[in-house]
Amino acid sequence: MSRRSIGLFVVGGLAVALLLAFVVSPWASSEPDGLERVALDQGFAQNATEHATGGSPLADYSVSGVGNAALSTGLSGVIGVLLCFALAGGLLVAIRWSRRRSAARTSAAQD
Secondary structure, three states, X not given: OOHHHHHHHHHHHHHHXXXXXXXXXXXXXXXXXXXXXXXXXXXXXHHOOOOOOOOOOOHHHOOOOOOOHHHHHHXXXXXXXXXXXXXXXXXXXXXXXXXXXXXXXXXXXXX
């Protein structure tokens, strides 16, 4: 596979992920999920306290300061996708750098 086709695949995948995050996120269920559902079912939800990051800019799947709930949720999804993409890209760069450095050491040791 050529670099160009891999690049197009990555850009296309990112575009699809961003589109889905922005368009589909506002329609996510507002029903409690995961641990919140268990807490309600088992009767200990009233003991819950505010999470340490509850006041953060992306708390509760929304962007603080954006008045429109659907837009806020969509933007939160887009920011999440971009953060994940940036982290994955950074990890890829670090792995490639590490492999090149290791290969250079091996080559230098053989000379």
